[in-house]
Amino acid sequence: MAEPLAKPRIVASDETEVDLGDMERSLGFLLRMAQVRVYEQFFRHFDGTAVKPGEFTVLRVIAENPGVRQGSLARVLNIKPAHMTKLVHRLVQSDLIERATPPEDRRAVELRLTAKGSEFVAQHRPDFETVHNAERIGLTRTEERQLLALLHKLAFKDLT
Amino acid sequence: MAEPLAKPRIVASDETEVDLGDMERSLGFLLRMAQVRVYEQFFRHFDGTAVKPGEFTVLRVIAENPGVRQGSLARVLNIKPAHMTKLVHRLVQSDLIERATPPEDRRAVELRLTAKGSEFVAQHRPDFETVHNAERIGLTRTEERQLLALLHKLAFKDLT
DNA sequence: TATTGTTATACTCTATAACTATA
DNA sequence: TATAGTTATAGAGTATAACAATA
Numbered sequence: 001m002a003e004p005l006a007k008p009r010i011v012a013s014d015e016t017e018v019d020l021g022d023m024e025r026s027l028g029f030l031l032r033m034a035q036v037r038v039y040e041q042f043f044r045h046f047d048g049t050a051v052k053p054g055e056f057t058v059l060r061v062i063a064e065n066p067g068v069r070q071g072s073l074a075r076v077l078n079i080k081p082a083h084m085t086k087l088v089h090r091l092v093q094s095d096l097i098e099r100a101t102p103p104e105d106r107r108a109v110e111l112r113l114t115a116k117g118s119e120f121v122a123q124h125r126p127d128f129e130t131v132h133n134a135e136r137i138g139l140t141r142t143e144e145r146q147l148l149a150l151l152h153k154l155a156f157k158d159l160t
Numbered sequence: 161m162a163e164p165l166a167k168p169r170i171v172a173s174d175e176t177e178v179d180l181g182d183m184e185r186s187l188g189f190l191l192r193m194a195q196v197r198v199y200e201q202f203f204r205h206f207d208g209t210a211v212k213p214g215e216f217t218v219l220r221v222i223a224e225n226p227g228v229r230q231g232s233l234a235r236v237l238n239i240k241p242a243h244m245t246k247l248v249h250r251l252v253q254s255d256l257i258e259r260a261t262p263p264e265d266r267r268a269v270e271l272r273l274t275a276k277g278s279e280f281v282a283q284h285r286p287d288f289e290t291v292h293n294a295e296r297i298g299l300t301r302t303e304e305r306q307l308l309a310l311l312h313k314l315a316f317k318d319l320t
Numbered sequence: 321t322a323t324t325g326t327t328a329t330a331c332t333c334t335a336t337a338a339c340t341a342t343a
Numbered sequence: 344t345a346t347a348g349t350t351a352t353a354g355a356g357t358a359t360a361a362c363a364a365t366a
Contacts, residue, residue: 018236021224025308027290028202029217031195033315036238038188052355057189064181071324076178078196080357085326087356107324107365130187138317143310148185150299150307155193157298212332231347240334245349247333267342267347323366332357339350 038133045127051120054079055091056128062097062111063121070099070109096120198293205287211280214239215251216288222257222271223281230259230269256280 023029042053051059057077062068074084088111091097096117100110113121126132134144183189202213211219217237222228234244248271251257256277260270273281286292294304 018221018228018232019224020221020236022285022289023217023220023224024312025290026217026288027293027304027308027311028195028198028213028288030308030311030315031191031198032213033238034311035188035191035195037315038191042188053188053192054356057183057186060183061178061180064179064183068178069324072178074325076180078193080359081325082327082358083356105324105366109325125182128186128188129182130185133187134314137314139310139314143313144187146306147310147314148187148190150303150310151187151190151194152184153303154294154297154299154307155190155197214333229347234348240336241348242335242350243333265343265347267340269348321366324364325362326364327360327362329359329361330357332355334355335353337351340348341346342348343344343346 037137041133041136042128046124049120049124050094051096051124055087056121056124058087058091059096059113059117059121060125060128063113063118066112067100067102067110070111073111091117197297201293201296202288206284209280209284210254211256211284215247216281216284218247218251219256219273219277219281220285220288223273223278226272227260227262227270230271233271251277 020029039053042056046052046056054077058073058079061073061077070084070088071081073079074081079087088097088099088109092099095114097111098114100112102108102110130144130148134147135141139147180189199213202216206212206216214237218233218239221233221237230244230248231241233239234241239247248257248259248269252259255274257271258274260272262268262270290304290308291301294307295301299307
């Protein structure tokens with residue numbers, strides 16, 4: 001992925017300037033562009049492994065909540081049940097997690113990391129730390145804290 | 161300002177608590193969750209039209225840069241050329257943009273809004289304004305400005 | 321009847337490579 | 344040879360609806 005780095009005005013390889021206009025103040029657009037940058041960091045660290053951002057998130061939340069229900073996980077992470085089924089199957093086939101049916105509700109599926117899954121998470125967790133990403137991408141610690149707090153509010157604040 | 165990180169624990173509809181752990185401080189995760197929220201606003205406003213976020217962004221950048229090359233647009237917006245071809249075809253078929261081959265380089269494709277496209281952008285631009293999104297989602301004007309500035313830096317700052 | 325998860329389908333976005341037509 | 348764009352193919356994410364098993 002050797003795309004040119006975008007700036008307020010961008011000089012493409014053909015020297016053409018493209019003015020983003022009001023899009024530069026568009027929250028949705030900036031969120032997307034920022035995410036592309038951060039994901040590039042992710043893929044740099046996870047190069048070689050077959051695990052993708054969403055999958056690593058799922059692994060970490062399972063690590064934090066052993067035995068969590070598949071449906072609870074889907075709701076919390078904004079993943080549709082149908083997609084969660086496929087995602088879980090991939091992680092099971094990679095021997096990173098295991099499924100179990102709780103006796104008290106045999107419709108449900110509980111998820112836990114396997115030994116290999118625990119090892120995988122422990123091994124890659126440091127690479128995933130925000131500090132790492134934010135610093136490499138050019139934010140100071142103060143800016144990083146501000147950004148995380150604002151994103152958190154944006155993502156989770158109750159709208160009543 | 162170092163903000164209080166709201167609700168470390170999330171209560172799903174079945175009363176099951178899921179602890180997101182360190183993910184709550186993960187830049188990539190928060191970017192994604194925030195984006196989901198903001199996109200919900202987008203779809204609320206654009207309900208009924210068949211235009212999606214990426215398409216509306218393309219329309220606005222073409223509006224700002226009449227005759228922009230298809231490839232320049234792809235580079236600036238981090239859209240792959242193959243995908244841009246399909247996206248442009250959809251917009252042409254919707255009669256929102258038109259393609260032209262410049263005589264000085266007959267390999268290239270220049271893009272311009274049609275009258276219908278100009279009208280569409282003019283009509284929906286207000287709905288797309290950041291203020292609208294940010295306020296409805298619970299950020300103050302000050303917070304919004306901070307967030308946009310930080311995201312801009314994250315998205316566009318040169319890494320040298 | 322309602323809920324948990326699965327299957328099936330479809331469409332978007334992303335990624336890659338092979339291809340054309342121009343330069 | 345290199346560049347601009349296209350076509351083809353594949354995988355991942357998202358959305359919806361119909362379905363089975365269980366509550």
